[in-house]
Amino acid sequence: MPSSAPLVEMRRITKTFPGVTALDGVDFTLLSGEVHVLFGENGAGKSTLISVLSGVYPQTSGDLRIDGEDIALSSVKDAKKHGIAAVFQEFSLVPTLTVAENIFLGSEPMRGPFVDRRAMVIQARKLFADLDFPMNVKARVVSLSRAEQQMVEIAKAIHSQAKILILDEPTASLTERETETLFRIVREAKARGVGIIYISHRIQEFSAIADRITVLRDGRLIGTVGVHDLTPAGLVEMMTGRAIDEIYPPITRQPDGPILLSLRGLKAWGVSGADIDVRAGEVLGVAGLVGSGKSRTWRAALGVIPMTAGSVTLKGEDVSGKPTRRFLKNGVFYLPPDRKAEGLMLGATTRQNVNLGLIDREDSNGFLKMLSPGKMRGIADRIARKVDLSDAYMARTISNLSGGNQQKALFGRGFGQDYDVYIFDEPTVGVDMGTRAALYRLIKEIAEAGKAVVVISSDLPEVMNLAHRLVVFSAGQISAELSGDDIDEQTILKAFFANERQTA
Secondary structure (H helix, E strand, O other), rough: OOOOOOEEEEEEEEEOOOOEEEEEEEEEEOOOEOOOEEEOOOOHHHHHHHHHHHHOOOEEEEEEEOOEEOOOOOOOOHHHHHHHEEEOOOOOOOOEEEEEHHHHHOOEEEEEEEEHHHHHHHHHHHHHHHOOOOOOOEEEEOOOHHHHHHHHHHHHHOOOOOOOEEEEEOOOOOHHHHHHHHHHHHHHHHOOEEEEEEEEHHHHHHHHHHOOOEEEEEEEEEEEEEEEOOOHHHHHOOOOOOOOHHHOOOOOOOOOOEEEEEEEEEEEEEEOOOOOEEOOOHHHHHHHHHHHOOHHHHHHOOOOOOOEEEEEEOOEOOOOOOOHHHHHHHHEEEEEOOOOHOOOOOOOEHHHHHHHHHOOOOOHHHHHHEEEHHHHHHHHHHHHHHHOHHHHOOOOOOHHOOOHHHHHHHHHOOOOOOEEEEEEOOOOOOOOOOHHHHHHHHHHHHHOOEEEEEEEOOOOOHHHHHEEEOEEOOOOOOEEEHHHHHHHHHHHHHHHHHHHHOOO
């Protein structure tokens, strides 16, 4: 149980940047042995608050106490001296060093004047063994998956013996099994009296791990509640100021729309046969656990990964095994699940990223059929307004934008051409409810314009509320196909494991 004396006290914390008040008199407390969730939309002030606590920059005004002592943090190193460790969305690992070298960076075991690399490897192996997470500690970080890098960051924080642990969207890159491992690690840290600040948009995780939830909106404190004091719908309303039924818009279905994309007997690695029709004017939802084949099916159909058998037909034409660019040119828009690895040019501006969708538009050409910067600017500005991207963001490097604004830019690219089929793979991963509502309205607009829409998602409420028809994947096969009132949570959950039991 958490102790009654606050481990962290932040009182009237205000942080201003030129022309912007990011935090406006926010109070926040963290108890020893507590998991305290920070909840809010992108831009609500969550990252600013934990940046103040982790020493990234000082507050403009307000008081900070650790264990009852007034402190003024001057740097991240200073924060670490006070027992504060943060695992941010953007990792701090050195990619060219090994896992063990990253874990012990700055605190290497020594043998006389030399680093004891053997001891480093032995201790790193013990650390991951204690965490019950398999890891090759001699592997260089650059060779690891994002989920493995996430666990290295967490192991590094655990190794630092921090008494205050900040986890920023820690499960965004993890499978269900890896998430359970993380939750176990968090519970063990709680039992040792560690105070944990947990930032996540995944409301469904809170009841499994949290004690209290603090909600921020527009840099202000809205309130702090016990984890069981509010329903998920109440939390969403507290965060956004809107009822949850305003988040998911009703989408009118076009009856008997023509089949635009058809998959027959499609097989690929991890997919053992899929028959799916995608119709105009309809939202087709695709659900399933991580590893079920729900995403690989579409990546194989679009030529992103090889398909080994079956056929794909687009608007009546056999396009089986064709390269991805053929689909893009013939009217298919694909939004990948990892916007940073596959979707965006992170070193380019937001405008340049949006402009990628305009290259083949005739009205973006000027003299001698060459691309016209002026015409492209006008079109991109109209798209930005459509997806609710501020003019101020267009000239900024897109890697500096929030996840929600990055996703809006990626959606914006889909309005660069007149596509017939839109395939959205995890369309709202890592974005807040306010941004979700905006993206869902765009999906509604696309479907009601007569386009075919596929929404592949690990977020069950998302696919249930958006889909007219839903296919469920289990162990590489379609285990259920539902529509209308038959799209029921219990039916879907049973279908998640239908083929798992058969192949066990």
